[in-house]
Amino acid sequence: MTADTPALIVSGLTLGLARDRSARALVEDLSFDVAPGEMLAFVGESGSGKSLTAAAIFGLLPLGIRRMAGSICVNGTELTTLSDRRLRAWRGRDMGLIFQNPLTALSPSVGIQAQIAETYRAHKGGTRDAARLRARALLTEVGLQAVATPPDRYPHQLSGGMRQRVMIALALACDPALIIADEPTTALDVLIQAQILDLIARLQKERGLAVVFITHDLRLAARYADRILVLYAGRAVEEGDAGTFFTAPRHPYSRALRDAVPTIPATGRRLAEIPGQPPGPRDLFEGCRFAPRCPNVRDDCRRTEPAMTFDGTRFACLHPCVGTP
Numbered sequence: 001m002t003a004d005t006p007a008l009i010v011s012g013l014t015l016g017l018a019r020d021r022s023a024r025a026l027v028e029d030l031s032f033d034v035a036p037g038e039m040l041a042f043v044g045e046s047g048s049g050k051s052l053t054a055a056a057i058f059g060l061l062p063l064g065i066r067r068m069a070g071s072i073c074v075n076g077t078e079l080t081t082l083s084d085r086r087l088r089a090w091r092g093r094d095m096g097l098i099f100q101n102p103l104t105a106l107s108p109s110v111g112i113q114a115q116i117a118e119t120y121r122a123h124k125g126g127t128r129d130a131a132r133l134r135a136r137a138l139l140t141e142v143g144l145q146a147v148a149t150p151p152d153r154y155p156h157q158l159s160g161g162m163r164q165r166v167m168i169a170l171a172l173a174c175d176p177a178l179i180i181a182d183e184p185t186t187a188l189d190v191l192i193q194a195q196i197l198d199l200i201a202r203l204q205k206e207r208g209l210a211v212v213f214i215t216h217d218l219r220l221a222a223r224y225a226d227r228i229l230v231l232y233a234g235r236a237v238e239e240g241d242a243g244t245f246f247t248a249p250r251h252p253y254s255r256a257l258r259d260a261v262p263t264i265p266a267t268g269r270r271l272a273e274i275p276g277q278p279p280g281p282r283d284l285f286e287g288c289r290f291a292p293r294c295p296n297v298r299d300d301c302r303r304t305e306p307a308m309t310f311d312g313t314r315f316a317c318l319h320p321c322v323g324t325p
């Protein structure tokens with residue numbers, strides 16, 4: 001593999017309800033890749049399939065959800081054909097997951113340094129002392145020098161921001177190629193939020209990590225991501241370089257999302273609202289799924305599901321926005 005080989009390649013990923021074949025797919029024919037050292041942000045309204053995609057990559061789909069089609073390749077290894085045992089070994093070693101609430105990932109009764117050391121030893125072996133040193137170095141790397149000096153601390157003794165740093169150290173324990181951060185800062189105040197994302201961005205660059213950053217917040221995506229992927233009701237509707245995306249989004253949904261973001265200082269511009277709701281899993285429709293809410297809608301949109309096309313960015317729309325507003 002070369003440095004340009006994507007660390008993550010997802011192609012044709014389709015996820016659905018295992019027992020309800022009449023419902024539409026929850027994630028449909030999703031394809032994207034992420035290179036080492038690159039951050040791809042997933043944005044889209046609640047229920048658009050961001051977390052399910054992350055769960056599928058980790059092989060941790062919730063009960064009742066099944067992968068119907070598609071492949072997931074991390075660092076050259078196809079994950080969808082691995083046995084459960086091999087996938088478990090892979091998961092801790094080559095991929096790290098950071099999510100909103102670190103308390104659900106950390107054991108309350110084991111010191112944090114010991115938790116990191118145990119995770120390291122479970123995957124990499126070696127002596128207890130070596131694992132402890134590794135844990136201490138990781139805690140220092142994520143800015144927890146004080147916590148890295150004995151005595152070991154328990155999760156409840158730390159603030160929310162510090163706990164999220166511990167989770168990042170835990171995710172990095174075995175030197176993974178890929179990190180998925182699913183709304184890692186939603187529960188934190190804005191200053192701590194920026195510190196945590198600065199940390200993730202620094203590690204991404206220094207370690208050449210591929211990062212998938214899942215967020216509702218377009219401002220965070222604009223500030224940190226190299227590329228943006230917009231999901232709408234389970235389908236990718238636009239994907240492109242972050243700079244181009246924010247100056248000239250092509251899909252009307254992307255544009256509406258962008259125009260709904262408040263600015264500081266306030267410009268006096270009225271914030272755009274997107275009327276209506278995305279379709280639920282049991283709402284069936286023909287044509288484009290955004291048509292009922294779309295300002296550019298025409299008759300053909302209600303008949304034909306638009307395919308992804310490439311014109312500077314990738315987008316799926318029959319009547320895309322043109323020019324910069």
Ligand SMILES: Nc1ncnc2c1ncn2[C@@H]1O[C@H](COP(=O)(O)OP(=O)(O)OP(=O)(O)O)[C@@H](O)[C@H]1O
Nearest residue numbers: 026045046047048049050051052053062063064281
């Ligand atoms: N365990 C489950 N059983 C049934 N449906 C589910 C389950 N988990 C998610 N879904 C459905 O799958 C769709 C995608 O959910 P997902 O959690 O991926 O959304 P999301 O984009 O992460 O949203 P949010 O921004 O609220 O976190 C939603 O319609 C949701 O209702």
Ligand SMILES: [Mg+2]
Nearest residue numbers: 050051052182
């Ligand atoms: Mg989610």
